[in-house]
Amino acid sequence: MIPTDYVLILAAVLFTIGAAGVLVRRNALIIFMCVEMMLNSVNLTLVALADLWGNLTGQVFAFVVMAVAAVEVAVGLAIIMAIVRHKDTSNIDEINLLKG
Amino acid sequence: MNLPHIDFSVITPELIVIATALVVMLAEFVGAHATPSPTRSHRIALIALLGLVLAALAAVAGLGRAATDIQGMLVADDLGRYLELVVLLAAALGLLLAWDYLPQFTKMHSEYYALYLLAVVGMMFMGKSTELITLFVSLEILSVALYVLTGFHRGQLAAGEAALKYFLLGAFSSAFFIYGAALLYGDTGSTHLVDIAARASGGFLTLAGLALLLVGFGFKLAVVPFHMWTPDVYQGAPTPVTAFMSVGTKAAAFVALFRVLQAAGVSYATWSLVLALLATLTMTWGNLAALRQSSLKRMLAYSSIAHAGYMLIGVTAGMQLGLSAVLFYLFAYAFMNIGAFAVVSLLERPGYHATQDATIDAARGLFARKPLLAVVMAIFLLSLAGVPPLAGFFGKLYLFNAAVQSGWIWLAIVGMINSVVSAYYYLRVTVLMFMTEADETSFLRSPLSNATGLAIAVAMVGTLLLGIFAGPWLQQLGQAALAFAGS
Numbered sequence: 001m002i003p004t005d006y007v008l009i010l011a012a013v014l015f016t017i018g019a020a021g022v023l024v025r026r027n028a029l030i031i032f033m034c035v036e037m038m039l040n041s042v043n044l045t046l047v048a049l050a051d052l053w054g055n056l057t058g059q060v061f062a063f064v065v066m067a068v069a070a071v072e073v074a075v076g077l078a079i080i081m082a083i084v085r086h087k088d089t090s091n092i093d094e095i096n097l098l099k100g
Numbered sequence: 101m102n103l104p105h106i107d108f109s110v111i112t113p114e115l116i117v118i119a120t121a122l123v124v125m126l127a128e129f130v131g132a133h134a135t136p137s138p139t140r141s142h143r144i145a146l147i148a149l150l151g152l153v154l155a156a157l158a159a160v161a162g163l164g165r166a167a168t169d170i171q172g173m174l175v176a177d178d179l180g181r182y183l184e185l186v187v188l189l190a191a192a193l194g195l196l197l198a199w200d201y202l203p204q205f206t207k208m209h210s211e212y213y214a215l216y217l218l219a220v221v222g223m224m225f226m227g228k229s230t231e232l233i234t235l236f237v238s239l240e241i242l243s244v245a246l247y248v249l250t251g252f253h254r255g256q257l258a259a260g261e262a263a264l265k266y267f268l269l270g271a272f273s274s275a276f277f278i279y280g281a282a283l284l285y286g287d288t289g290s291t292h293l294v295d296i297a298a299r300a301s302g303g304f305l306t307l308a309g310l311a312l313l314l315v316g317f318g319f320k321l322a323v324v325p326f327h328m329w330t331p332d333v334y335q336g337a338p339t340p341v342t343a344f345m346s347v348g349t350k351a352a353a354f355v356a357l358f359r360v361l362q363a364a365g366v367s368y369a370t371w372s373l374v375l376a377l378l379a380t381l382t383m384t385w386g387n388l389a390a391l392r393q394s395s396l397k398r399m400l401a402y403s404s405i406a407h408a409g410y411m412l413i414g415v416t417a418g419m420q421l422g423l424s425a426v427l428f429y430l431f432a433y434a435f436m437n438i439g440a441f442a443v444v445s446l447l448e449r450p451g452y453h454a455t456q457d458a459t460i461d462a463a464r465g466l467f468a469r470k471p472l473l474a475v476v477m478a479i480f481l482l483s484l485a486g487v488p489p490l491a492g493f494f495g496k497l498y499l500f501n502a503a504v505q506s507g508w509i510w511l512a513i514v515g516m517i518n519s520v521v522s523a524y525y526y527l528r529v530t531v532l533m534f535m536t537e538a539d540e541t542s543f544l545r546s547p548l549s550n551a552t553g554l555a556i557a558v559a560m561v562g563t564l565l566l567g568i569f570a571g572p573w574l575q576q577l578g579q580a581a582l583a584f585a586g587s
Contacts, residue, residue, distance in 0.1 A: 008286075015279060022272050031268055038275035045282045053289040058282075061233050061291065065278055068240045072274075075244050076267050079251055083260040092268075097258045098332040 007048035014041035028080050028090040032073075039069045107169040110176040112162065113155040113184050114224050120151025121217035128210035141209040145199050145551075148213040152192045152220070159184040166583065172292055173231040178580035179355060179423070183227035186351045186430045191220045193438040193559060194344030197445055199551030201340050205253050212252060216344070219245035223352035232281040232291040235356055239277065239320070242352065243270050246345050250337040262336025269319065269329040277316025283309030293363035302366060310364050310371070317360075320353040321408050323378050324385040331389075334401030339448065339458075342397065343441035346404045347434045354411055354426055358584070362419055375416040376511050383409030383518040390525050396444045396458045399525060400437070403484060406522060407433060410499055413515050417502035419585035424578040425498035431573075432491035432566050436483040439559030442552060443477040446545045463529055465538030473548070474533045476560050483563050485526040486519045491566035498574060 014037060021034030043062040050058025080090055087095065108115065127144050159181050166177040195216065202212055222242025229235040247270065251263025281291065287305035288296045300306045318326035334342045361371060386406030393399035411433075414426035447462040467474035483492035496519060503512040566573060 015275075018275070019272075022268075028264060028268065032271070035268070035271045035275055038272075039278070042275065042278045042282050045279070046285070049282065049286040052286070055289060057233075057289075057291055058285055061278075061282070061285065064233055064237060068237065068274075071240065071244055072267075072271050075247050076271065079247065079260065079263045079267050082251060082254055083257070083264055086257045086260060092264070095257075095261045095264065097261050098265075098336050 004048050004052045008045060011041045011044040011048070014038075014044070026091050026093055028083075028092055028095075031092070032076055032080070036069060036073075039065055104171065107167060109162070110167050110169045110174055111225075111228075113158040113188070114221055116155040116158055117151055117217050117221050117224065120148060120154075121214045121221070123151075124148050124217060125210055125214040138203045141203050142199065144209050144213050145195060145202075148217055149192060149195055151217065152188050152195065156185060156188040156192075159188065168230065170234075172294070173234040174225070174228045175230045176228060177584060179358075179427075179584045180228040182427055182577060182580055183351055183355045183430075184224050186427075186434055187220060187223045187227070187348045189431075190344055190347035190351070190434045190438060191216070193434070193442070193555050194340045194348075196551045196555035196558075197340035197343055197438070197442050198338070200549040201338065201445055201552075205255065205338075208252075212249070215245045215248055216341075219249065219345070220348070223348045226352040227355035229356060230293045230359065232284065232293070232296075235360075236274075236278055236281060238352075239316075239356075240274065242349065243274065243320075246341070246349070249341045249345075250333055252341065253338055256336075258336045259338070260336075262333045265329050265336075266333040273316050273319030273326065276312050276319075280309045280312030280314075280316060283312065293359060297363035300364070300366070306364075306366060307370075310360075310366055313360060314371075314374070317353055317357050318378070320349055321357070321412075322350075322382075322405050323408055323412065324382040324405065327382070327385070327405050330405055331398050331401040334404065335395060335398045339397065339441055339445040342401075343438045343445075346401075346441070347430070347437055350404075350408060350411070351430045351434070354415065354430065357415060358419065358423055358426075361415070362585075368418060372416050372418065372508075375412055376508060379409050379412035379416055379511065380514050381409075382406070382412060383515060387518050387521045387525075390522070393525070394459050394461075396447065396460055396462070396529070397441075399460070399529075400440060400444065403522065403525070404437065406518065407437070407484075409518070410496060410515060413503050413508070413511055414499045416508055416511060417499075417506040419581070421502035421506050422499075423581035423584065424574060425495075425502045427577040427581065428498055428566075428570070428574050429495035431577075432483070432495040432563070435559045435562035435566065436480050436490070436492050439556060439563060440477065440480040440484060442556045442559060443473060443480065446473070446548065446552065447543055448545065449543055459541070460529055460532060461541035462543045463533045464536045464542035466533040466542070466544070469538055469542070469544060470548075473544075473556075476556060477533060478530045479560065479563060481526040481530055483567075485523040487523075489567045491563045491570070494567060494570035494574075498570075 018034045018038035046058040046062040168175045219242045225238035247267045253259035288299040322330040390402035414422035448458040483490035486493045486496040500512040
């Protein structure tokens with residue numbers, strides 16, 4: 001069996017890659033995918049920990065996170081679409097009306 | 101199959117608001133002519149307002165009767181009841197602002213009010229959660245509804261930009277939040293705050309989990325250095341939404357933060373220093389950035405960052421002393437901040453680009469044009485600056501007093517210096533209103549509608565009364581705080 005530590009470290013690495021992606025990438029869609037990656041790395045953490053503790057809370061939590069991620073996809077893509085209709089770009093550097 | 105017993109009295113106000121949201125959503129389809137019109141919009145808004153009032157009555161009726169249920173996931177103590185009242189108050193005032201503001205730019209009234217009520221439900225649940233999954237779900241309910249509301253003015257690119265920024269950073273912060281929750285679960289094997297308090301190891305997992313949760317809270321509270329989204333979102337969102345979320349989100353997140361910190365399993369000394377530093381940064385940055393703004397909404401956005409900093413002083417002071425001061429401040433902030441935003445919404449040119457409207461110049465010569473409105477706005481601004489005998493003054497006084505009593509004297513001094521700095525930009529607007537002539541830059545939406553007038557009047561009366569009856573009200577809140585700190 002895979003030791004829990006390994007899974008947790010993998011999840012932490014995935015989370016870090018996702019967070020770095022959010023900060024580095026410039027396309028709204030890619031940023032959003034990086035956020036999804038962070039959420040899924042948390043799911044991995046939760047499932048591994050649920051296995052470690054032998055209770056179901058972590059697995060239930062992972063399902064809740066998935067549901068919330070789906071909700072965010074629906075809303076997020078709608079918002080990105082609304083912007084693309086105005087400006088024909090999803091590059092966040094070009095969406096810069098509000099500043100100061 | 102055994103169904104768990106659920107005591108619905110714990111969540112009566114929330115159930116009322118949820119039911120109202122559903123009714124409001126369906127109200128669009130009732131009636132022979134399904135064409136949107138201002139009267140129709142007002143009818144829907146009236147239903148929503150009735151729901152909020154009923155929920156507030158239910159919350160008041162529940163005062164003094166603490167109960168926990170839904171598998172120990174929610175608690176209806178007095179702290180939670182007062183939080184519900186703050187959120188419902190902010191929601192009702194924000195709804196009155198939307199009354200005539202909304203028909204200016206959209207025909208989708210049912211959607212607006214339904215989402216609005218769902219955001220209210222999220223906030224109410226958030227302040228009552230005693231379990232991390234519930235906390236996360238309620239945080240998401242309020243966030244997702246607010247993402248949509250922020251971008252509700254679809255004809256405006258600025259609104260879409262604000263929604264996008266809010267959404268991306270909000271989702272980013274949610275990821276930190278649940279990672280923190282997951283680590284706390286890994287540390288203790290439970291997501292109930294009670295169990296976490298009892299079993300936390302105080303080691304690496306506890307600290308890392310708590311730190312990540314704090315990052316998530318920091319984003320929602322607009323605490324520096326997690327504040328980047330705040331000015332853009334507050335400026336781009338429709339003004340009634342800005343007014344509502346600047347108060348409601350803060351109130352819910354502060355109460356939830358208190359609950360998490362109480363169960364943190366980490367000593368007071370560990371987290372209080374971090375919070376003191378965050379408070380200092382937040383106040384200072386918010387006030388300094390507000391000094392150089394030319395848009396009224398953006399200035400109030402930075403000022404709301406600074407106010408989050410003041411309230412963090414109260415959190416630093418701890419459960420016993422700080423909580424009642426923070427609760428008091430939230431009530432005061434609800435009245436004075438929404439009042440100020442209400443006047444700002446009148447200074448906006450409809451149809452204008454969001455980045456250009458409601459500049460500080462729009463307030464030029466307001467006193468000559470509408471003396472009463474100018475005086476009322478001045479009172480809101482002075483209260484935000486902390487001038488006695490208004491609500492904002494007592495709010496700050498109690499916060500700084502709590503800091504001094506718990507030994508954070510330097511923090512109280514930093515807070516006072518910041519109040520003085522903030523007076524500059526509040527007074528600048530006041531001076532423009534009273535001492536300059538109206539010119540082509542000045543503007544006022546007219547005539548003043550009954551709904552907006554009512555919102556301003558309520559906010560005004562609240563700002564004055566909270567100042568006059570500050571002592572008794574603080575005592576009242578102090579009992580709720582003591583009951584919570586002792587639990």
